[in-house]
Amino acid sequence: MKRANPMLTPKVFHPKKEELSVRRLEISDYDKGFLQLLCQLTLCPSLSKPQFQACFADLATLGDNHYVGVIEDPVSGCILASGSVLIERKFIRGGGKVGHIEDVVVDEAARRIHLGQRIVDHLVHYAKTVGCYKVILDCKPDLRGFYKKCGFVESNIQMALYF
């Protein structure tokens, strides 16, 4: 796991927890290490600013059906944690909605102060607010305990097909 952004390392993490609220992703977060944070999650090749803006604009067309929440360190101005929720409209359940939580990540330097739970709680609350009847996510088995603390129960298995 590499950190590509020298702005973020080395870092002294010191803000108070109560200062670390979740807000919606903004286009200016490109310059606050948002993509570098996602590199801690999986492959995240660099996007140029215009590419990022295009992706941001594409997602913005979904309106309330796609939400990315971030936590910014008020001291350093870096993004410390992030997660997204995609809202799916269905024909089942009376035209019900399901929230798909994706890409939850907390900066290595800011772990053990429950920012992950704060992000997840926020996304769950968001999904409830827009009318979802449930929220689902896929994770590695070793994160089972973390998501149980967030109120989730183990439900099914995930299958994947890579192209």
Add this chain to the structure above:
Amino acid sequence: MKRANPMLTPKVFHPKKEELSVRRLEISDYDKGFLQLLCQLTLCPSLSKPQFQACFADLATLGDNHYVGVIEDPVSGCILASGSVLIERKFIRGGGKVGHIEDVVVDEAARRIHLGQRIVDHLVHYAKTVGCYKVILDCKPDLRGFYKKCGFVESNIQMALYF
């Protein structure tokens, strides 16, 4: 598991397999037992025609980012199988896309002739065509073998939170 549509039961299933191609859901499928088929999957309270049309229109705003495939019996005019794929745009993987396959169902009277695999293959092909780098789905463990036949591998666990 109940069948709510007398149009669909009892039924003699006789079309040739090659006649059973997958096509995109149409608004007229409301009258062809589409919602009654979904009742075999999970709770699917009846939607009035205007409610169905509203749901259909809502999903149509997503354009190519949401696709429902169906197989219609050319003899009876009933929908025999269905499945959907939701396309998610991400910031990771260079602004990559992931297809989420959902709500795959085959009519009880039309099983064992591989319509499920035909639907899944179609949705996978669709996801590939629109540029996804992977397709994922959640299923009960006893469907693991079926999805392996469709080219999927077991990947993670699914967690759920119901409101």
